[in-house]
Amino acid sequence: MKQLLLYCRSGFEKDCAAEIQDKAAQHEVFGYCKLSNHSAYVIFEAYDGEALVHFFRTFALSQLVFARQWVLLLEPLLELQPHDRVSTVLDTTASHDVQGCGQLRVEYPETNDGKTLSTLARKLTVPLRLALRNQGTLTAKERDDKPVLHLFLLSGSEAMLGLSYPKNNSPLENGIMRLKSPKDAPSRSTLKLEEAFLTFIPASERPQRLAPGLNAVDLGASPGGWTYQLVRRSMMVTAIDNGPMDPALMESGQVKHLQVDGFKFQPAKQNVYWLVCDMIEKPDRVAVLICDWFSNGWCQESIFNLKLPMKKRYEMVEQVLEQIHTRLHEAGVRYQLQAKHLYHDREEVTVHIQRKS
Ligand SMILES: C[S@@+](CC[C@H](N)C(=O)[O-])C[C@H]1O[C@@H](n2cnc3c(N)ncnc32)[C@H](O)[C@@H]1O
Numbered sequence: 001m002k003q004l005l006l007y008c009r010s011g012f013e014k015d016c017a018a019e020i021q022d023k024a025a026q027h028e029v030f031g032y033c034k035l036s037n038h039s040a041y042v043i044f045e046a047y048d049g050e051a052l053v054h055f056f057r058t059f060a061l062s063q064l065v066f067a068r069q070w071v072l073l074l075e076p077l078l079e080l081q082p083h084d085r086v087s088t089v090l091d092t093t094a095s096h097d098v099q100g101c102g103q104l105r106v107e108y109p110e111t112n113d114g115k116t117l118s119t120l121a122r123k124l125t126v127p128l129r130l131a132l133r134n135q136g137t138l139t140a141k142e143r144d145d146k147p148v149l150h151l152f153l154l155s156g157s158e159a160m161l162g163l164s165y166p167k168n169n170s171p172l173e174n175g176i177m178r179l180k181s182p183k184d185a186p187s188r189s190t191l192k193l194e195e196a197f198l199t200f201i202p203a204s205e206r207p208q209r210l211a212p213g214l215n216a217v218d219l220g221a222s223p224g225g226w227t228y229q230l231v232r233r234s235m236m237v238t239a240i241d242n243g244p245m246d247p248a249l250m251e252s253g254q255v256k257h258l259q260v261d262g263f264k265f266q267p268a269k270q271n272v273y274w275l276v277c278d279m280i281e282k283p284d285r286v287a288v289l290i291c292d293w294f295s296n297g298w299c300q301e302s303i304f305n306l307k308l309p310m311k312k313r314y315e316m317v318e319q320v321l322e323q324i325h326t327r328l329h330e331a332g333v334r335y336q337l338q339a340k341h342l343y344h345d346r347e348e349v350t351v352h353i354q355r356k357s
Contacts, residue, residue, distance in 0.1 A: 002045075002046055002049035002050075002052040002053060002072065002073070003043050003044065003045045003046070003052075003072075003073040003076055004020065004043070004044040004046075004052065004056060004070055004071065004072060004073065005041060005042075005043055005070065005071040005073055005150075005152060005160055005162055006020055006041060006042045006043075006044065006064075006066075006067040006068075006069070006070045006071075007040065007041050007067065007068045007069040007070075007107075007109070007110070007174065007175045008040060008041065008042060008066050008067055008068060008341070009040065009066075009068075009110070009341060009343075009345075010038045010039070010040040010109075010110060010111050011037070011038055012066055012313070012341065013035040013036070013037060013038070013039060013040070013041070013042050014035070014037075014314075015065075015066045015313045015314040015341075016035075016042045016066040016067055016314075017033035017035050017042045017044070018312075018314040018315070019064055019065060019066050019067070019314045020033065020042065020044045020064065020067065021033055021044065022314075022318075023059065023063070023064065024044065024046065024052070024055055024059075027055050027059060028051065029046050029048065029051045029052055029054075029055045030046065030047055030048070031044055031045050031046035031047055031052070032044075032045060033045070038111060039109060039111065040109040040110045040111045040114060041109050041152075042067075043073075043076065052072075053072065056070070056072050056165075056168075057165060057168070060168060061168050061169060061170065062338060062340075063338075065314070065317055065339045065340055065341055065349055066313075066314065066341045066349075067175075068170060068174070068175030068176065068341075068343070069164065069169060069170045069172075069174070069175030070164060070169070071150045071152065071160075071162035071163065071164050071169075072162050072163050072164070073160055073161070073162040074092065074093075074096045074098065074161050074162050074163065075092050075096075075160060075161040075162075076160055077158060077160065078092055078151075078158065078159045078160065078161050079157065079158060080156070080157050080158065080159055081157075082156055082157055085124060085128075086124075086127055086128050086131050089128060089131075089132070089151060089159075089161065090131055090132070090135055090137075092161055093132065093135065093137040093149070093161075094135065098137050098149065098163070099136050099137060100136070100137075100139060100146055100147075101132075101137055101138050101139070101146055101147045101148060101149040101163070102138070102139050102142060102143030102144060102145060102146025102147065102148065102166070103138070103142050103143070103144070103146070103148045103149070104125065104128060104129045104132060104138055104148075104149050104151070105148055105149070105150050105151070105173060106121040106122075106124050106125045106128065106151045106153065107121065107150055107151070107152050107153070107173065107174045108121055108152065108153045108154075108174070109152075109154070110174060110176065114153075117153045117155070117156070120153065120156060121153055124151075128151070132149070137149065144166055144171070145166050146166060147163045147164065147165050147166065148163065148164045148165075148166070148169060149161070149162075149163060150162050150163070150164060176343045177195050177198060177199065177342070177343050177344075178343075179191050179194055179195060179344070182228070182232075184228075184248060185225055185228045186223040186224040186225050186227075186228055186245075186246035186248075186249060187223050187224070187225035188225065188344075189225040189226065189278065189344075190225035190226065190228050190229055191225075191344040192225075192226070192278070192305070192342060192344045192345060192350065193225070193226040193229040193230075193276060193278075193303065194229050195342045195343060195344050195350075196303045196342060196350045196352065197210060197229065197303075199340060199342060199350075199352075200303065200338055200340075200352035209301065210233050210235075211233075211235075212233065212234030212235065213234065213235070213236070214235045214236070214273040214274060215235065215236050215237075215238075215271050215272045215273055215274075216230045216235045216236070216237045216238070216272065216273065216274035216275070216276065217237070217238045217240065217265075217267060217272050217274070217275050217276070217299070218230065218237055218238070218239045218240065218276050218277075218278075219240045219241075219262035219265070219275070219276070219277040219278070219279055219289075220240070220241055220262055220277060220278045220279030220280070220281075221237075221239035221240055221241045221245065221257075221278075222239075222241035222242075222243030222244055222245055223243065223244065223245060223246050224239065224245045224246040224249045224255075226276050226278055227239045227245070227249055227255055228246070228249055230274065230276070231249060231252050231254045231255060234254070235254065235273075235274065236254050236256075237254060237255045237256070238255075238256045238258060238267070238272075239255050239256065239257045239258070240258050240260060240262045240265050241257075241259070241262070242259050242260075245257045262277070262279050262289075263285075263289055266298070267298050270297055270298065272298055272299045272300075273299065273300045273301065274299065274300070274301055274302070274303075275290070275293050275298070275299035275301070275302040275304075276302065276303050276304065277289070277290065277302070277303075277304035277305070278304070278305050280307055281307065282307075283306040283307060283308065283316060283317075283320045284319075284320055284323060286304060286305075286306060286307075287306070287320045287323050287324050287327075288323075288327070290302055290304055290324070290351075290353065291324055291327040291328055291331070294328055294331070294333045294335065294353065294355060295327070295328070295331035295333060299355075300354070300355045301352070301353065301354045301355065302351075302352070302353045303350060303351070303352050304350070304351055305345070305348045305349070305350055305351075306320055306339075306348060306349050306350075306351060307347065307348045308347050308348055308349065309347055313347075313349075317339065317349055321337070321339060321351075324337065324351075324353075325337070328353075333355065334355065334356040334357070335353050335354060335355050335356055336353070336354045336356060337351065337352065337353050338351070338352050339351045339352075
């Protein structure tokens, strides 16, 4: 038996579990999930350990929507002696013959209880890292091309221990992108689009794909949190919403506000690079709209939210993504798509589509 630990947003454990079980089964890895509601993590236990390790190494984490991070467990339950937690971990890494990891992350579930462990996690990191370096479990210097060793604290006396692999894990502590809301942003939702840009667009490509002067359309723009992100990157934005736009944003001179229906708006010229959409609408209706924009050649890239107030969120996301794939395929559009439940998302997931030539 081998187990995967997956981190997710609290309250989304069932969606995370349904997704990993489904995706693993599609790769002939069968198993079941152990979860408790609002724990912010899920354990997937596979019947065939070798098949699970292969799946973990070959399936891309970026293809999972609801998991922020995943870890192949060495020990599903480590009893930590409160007076000497370091020794317990060293005994375990020695018994599993773990060597040459490039980083240590001491983490915890993103819940109110879990967050009380952040101080312990910080305090434990330095002595544990030193001891693991002396043991050879960690490389002498931090390296990002080697496996990451994760100690996932459940309490002061219990933890899980496991590994994730470089380029197929989240590079972020707890799998979370922490961003500071800019003081002059019109709404906190601004962070959703910022996180989406940082998640979906590699740093090396941002100068071209988020370049000054590009034209953007923001559907459902009021009061302007998403428009703010486009304006601060010196783009020209058409903001569509019956609601008001932030006056300071309008003063930038980069925003044209049209009080029309986002489902009826059509761009006058074929010069729009970005289409972003945060309208509160049924996910399948948004999907049809976005597909129309790509089929008509009206945009090159899009970031949009699928709002998910329903119970079976994973099933809804799968159904809508399938609908998008079918429609774009029929229209002969070449593209790349990624969907993710971002840290700043709540009852919604964010989708990115890039047209390919
Ligand atoms: C979640 S808010 C958008 C927040 C915005 N992204 C921000 O960061 O400030 C959703 C917006 O969609 C707008 N909306 C909903 N249906 C629309 C439609 N059919 N056409 C245009 N706007 C619409 C609403 O008026 C509302 O302002």
